[in-house]
Amino acid sequence: MITVKDLHKSYNDLHLFKGISLNIKKGEVVAFIGPSGSGKSTFLRCINGLEYFQKGEVVVDGIELHSINRIDPTKEDLEAIRKIRLKVGMVFQQFNLFPHMTVLENIIEAPVRVLGIDKNTASENALALLRRINLENKVNCHPEDLSGGEQQRVAIVRALAMKPEVMLFDEPTSSLDPEMVGEVLSVIKDLVDEGMTTLIVTHLMHFAREISDRVVVFDKGDIIETGLPDEIFTNPKIGRTKLFLSRVLNK
């Protein structure tokens, strides 16, 4: 489903990725863990073209995204990014709901404007999705009237309204108060149970272990270890993984 080959990325002088590769199968759930600044989020953002990279290749469901020069991307690059974004939904740490729109307007904006679905159909779909997360009574609220957990659930539903084949979660619970983490995780879990191909960057180790088929450990811009969750968490092979896990799990 997703293939990343020999990815190189640098910011000015800082060389972050020096050629990393990863394959993800359809329906697979992959958790990305590792210290802050190790490149997990950037890796995710390279997949849907929010970050440019200097060298390498990203293939999503047969669509090839070559290294993109952000200053002057070619037409093919832009077209590939657009197609990939239609297949890949993304949920951000900061929710990024549109503050000037109601919950309903947030959800139907892209289906109506991008996919050309008529407004009534899109609204019905949106309501069905909201019902699934028990927020149908908030349909006409503005984001500022919602709690953090509610906002993030709406953000997830907003991405789902585009019927993506892959979902990217970039630290979806990091901005939430602890009592709201659970409701967001349960929505993600439902999604995974339905078979959605899911890539999730998270600091919640127990959740990563419980939900994923595979864990990818990042450190200093490199993938240092991948493996089954039980293997990684009980018997990591690499010293740096061990060090990282001991730090976070003993906290």
Place this chain on the structure above:
Amino acid sequence: MFKKIFNKVIFILSLFFIVNLSSNASFCAEISPLDKIKERGSIMWGADAEGGAPYIFPDPKDPEKFIGFEVDLAEAIARELGVKAKHVQNAWDSLIPALERGDCDIAMNGIEITPQRKEHILFSRPYYVYVEQLVVRKEETAIKGIDDLKGKKVGTLSGTVAQNILEGMGGVDVKIYPGQVEPYEDLAIGRIDGVLLDLPIAAYYGKPNPKLKYAGNPMGEGLYGIAIRKEDENLKNKIDEIIDKLLRTGELKKIYEKWDLWNAAQEKLFENIQGERGYVDLEKSKSAPVYTFFPYLIKGAGVTILISVTSMALAIILGLFLTLLRLYGRKPFNNLAVAYIEIYRGTPLLIQLFILYYGLPNIGISMSPFLAAFIGLGMNYAAYEAELYRAGIMAVPKGQMEAGLSLGMSQGLTVQRIILPQAFRIALPGITNDFIALFKDSSLVSIIAMVELTKTYNILAASTLRFFELGLITAVLYFGMSYPLSLLARRLENKLKRKK
């Protein structure tokens, strides 16, 4: 009409963007001026109604109407041509440029026939013989005539024969004024020692002032002529014929008698005036009830509103275009937008208006005062609006753009649907502020012959000398227009805030 203006706007805009100012554009068709006047049904004559008594000034009974001996003369000429006379307002020192650029068919406003002027324009045969009269303060004893002026401060108008006389004498401290009211005001309160100007001016503004008196006899005879474009020879011949006829029939004499301006010994005639023959003097203008000026002032206020609203609309749209070009445009267009913004913010609006109105005709592009005011103000404020929008866009969190993009929306759609509505809310207080500023800056367009509220005030105050009360009324009118605007904007802001 609108389409025509619109086309012109598009033309001018594209001109500025392309920067390549080619000079073969011309909006004037080549027909004889006399035919043009007849076809139009009116002769357009340029004159400055500001401080124009007794030449041309607002009737205190009906300030929307202009009166004066030149108004009478213009009407007589028009009648002889079988058309109507239409006055075109212009500042006195730009009358000749205005004539040359084709804003009017003739200029007649006490323009002295001088060799320098004759190099640029034609003059009709003289229609009035003027003399220069020195005026001093009543208690003045040292200055008995023009020969006593050495070392004194003497006021006069810029570009007049009196100025040449004073400067030719040497040793006189000549103070140049833009209008004919101010020198007498300054003389009365002692800022200068004397005023030398044409007798009709001295008779209207100097003589009735109890603090002032004439010093010595009139001197320096000269001639007023009607200014006509060099190429309009046949118009000049026709007007000469008409003046000739008016002289022979005695009509010209009647006009001057009505205004007490007839004959070489004009000064004596000024003594027993009082309006038997419809003559209006300064006292009458001064004592007219203030409400008589209202309709004229309100008309000016209407023009102010029209200019402000239309040019703000242009600024808002053009500013948005500039911002989008600057932030999302490709090279070199984004740099072009930056250059536009910096140049327009870094040069005075006054200069921009001058170039637009008086400068562009040099390269064959001439536009009406309203169009120049609309484009001048609009293009200037567009630069400020662009910066406001940019600040607004910058203040929208980066995640908003990323959220839009990750949903498969294009950059353009995200800007339109997600970024701009939020940026607009942030920029709104600034935009309101600019609108009020533009509203007041619109008074600047009076320099390009646009008679809006400020210019109306100047014209009325100059002929009545009621600077104070008319000034207060004008200020109240401005405030009465801008304050509701502030209230409206505040309500809009609150409404948007609640919606967010």
